[in-house]
Amino acid sequence: MSGVIVRFDAEYQLHSSQVKDERVFRVVQRKFDFLRVVGLGYPSLNAKRLHNQFHGGAEVWEFYITKKWRCLFTYDQAGNEIVVLRISNHL
Amino acid sequence: MATYMMSIEDLILFILGNSRPNMGIKKLNKLAFLLEFTYLFEKDQPLTSADYAAIPMGPVMNDYKQLMKQLLEAGKIVENEKAEEGLEDYLPLVKPKEFDPELTGFLLTVLNRYKELSPKQLEDLTHGLDSYNITVHENQGQMGKIIDKDLALLDSSLALTDL
Numbered sequence: 001m002s003g004v005i006v007r008f009d010a011e012y013q014l015h016s017s018q019v020k021d022e023r024v025f026r027v028v029q030r031k032f033d034f035l036r037v038v039g040l041g042y043p044s045l046n047a048k049r050l051h052n053q054f055h056g057g058a059e060v061w062e063f064y065i066t067k068k069w070r071c072l073f074t075y076d077q078a079g080n081e082i083v084v085l086r087i088s089n090h091l
Numbered sequence: 092m093a094t095y096m097m098s099i100e101d102l103i104l105f106i107l108g109n110s111r112p113n114m115g116i117k118k119l120n121k122l123a124f125l126l127e128f129t130y131l132f133e134k135d136q137p138l139t140s141a142d143y144a145a146i147p148m149g150p151v152m153n154d155y156k157q158l159m160k161q162l163l164e165a166g167k168i169v170e171n172e173k174a175e176e177g178l179e180d181y182l183p184l185v186k187p188k189e190f191d192p193e194l195t196g197f198l199l200t201v202l203n204r205y206k207e208l209s210p211k212q213l214e215d216l217t218h219g220l221d222s223y224n225i226t227v228h229e230n231q232g233q234m235g236k237i238i239d240k241d242l243a244l245l246d247s248s249l250a251l252t253d254l
Contacts, residue, residue, distance in 0.1 A: 064247040
């Protein structure tokens with residue numbers, strides 16, 4: 001699978017303006033650039049589904065950036081579109 | 092300017108000195124990478140100044156042949172005469188340096204997690220890491236490129252505790 005569309009939700013913009021760690025954003029961008037090409041089915045996705053959390057009816061997933069940050073995203077059932085919801089410092 | 096906890100030579104001697112004898116170069120390369128990148132993920136700082144390159148068999152210490160040659164010439168390691176012909180296999184001649192107990196504990200925890208795995212198992216494990224895959228992807232599949240240590244931030248499968 002390839003050609004996945006990645007877009008950043010409005011909520012992401014809000015949180016990104018509050019976060020100063022540019023390194024975190026750069027690696028997230030690189031991960032999604034990678035997923036955009038190889039597709040969400042790739043085994044190295046390293047993301048977990050959050051139980052009972054949905055965004056517009058779609059499941060919400062998360063992955064960690066070091067142990068301090070986590071990125072929440074969702075994607076449609078066809079796997080054609082990823083929406084980055086939030087990158088937040090959970091400590 | 093970044094500060095490093097140890098030199099890559101000390102890391103190699105630590106691995107050889109705390110593992111079973113007869114460490115082949117493939118396994119040594121993978122263990123060095125896993126210790127370095129787990130440290131990066133957990134502590135968000137580099138362990139050594141060494142670079143690691145992405146090659147088809149997984150990540151390796153950049154210029155590892157030169158590095159091992161230097162250690163051999165310095166009398167810090169020796170090639171195992173009993174190794175299978177054509178395979179590099181190393182034994183340490185000097186004890187590893189003593190480090191801060193917390194650092195030593197961390198390194199032993201990571202080493203114990205992986206040191207009983209076969210070279211092939213370690214290769215398969217590292218083939219699944221984001222840092223390796225994104226490096227290969229960003230270089231259009233061209234091998235031998237340096238793995239940016241910032242990508243260790245994404246290697247959550249190396250975390251020592253459940254996230």
